[in-house]
Amino acid sequence: MTESGGGSAKLQESFPYEDIVNLPHHRSETHPHMSMEERAAQFSSFAALTGHKEAVQEKARRTSRRMELDEDQKARLDEKLQELCREEEGRETEFTVFYPDDKKSGGSYEKVCGVLKRIDVYEKVIWLEDGKSLKISDIIDIQ
Structure with a gap:
């Protein structure tokens, strides 16, 4: 070969x-x-x-845990809510709101800006002029 x-x-x-x-x-x-x-x-x-x-x-899909506010944070938030109650309607306000997730534990935090229409103390809801309603118990911060 x-x-x-x-x-x-x-x-x-x-x-x-x-x-x-x-x-x-x-x-x-x-x-x-x-x-x-x-x-x-x-x-x-x-x-x-x-x-x-x-x-x-x-x-x-990620969700965030709901923050637990300490006593100082709750007191500051309560003061801001009281201030909003005393002021006239029509003020532009920014809220940080926790929205619980429908499908899993946790939720998401969103900044919501709007013109304050009214605060329903009995129902514990803040109404904005664009029709949005915010549960006071879900509000984490007010600017």
Whole structure:
């Protein structure tokens, strides 16, 4: 066996499909060519876990723990609420409000700006002119 013969056999072992690699792609003469979207649609019905993606996204969504105000913070917040009660309606005010999450424990903190319409002391709700209502128990800070 010559050196060139041995090299050819070695090449054949390392690349066994050399004879078909450069052939043109087969296209059926009886069936029409299918687009990538049509091919993907064939397998979409096999999505075994319907709603799995949404469940993973919901699990990954972060919530914050509700802050517990200490006595000093509660006293300062109460003073600000009393000040709002004494002032006339129509004042632009910024509130930091905790919104409990409907689906998991915790919630989120949001800054809410609005023009004060009225404070319902009996229902413990602050009404803003844009129609928003804020539970006084969910308010963390008032600016």
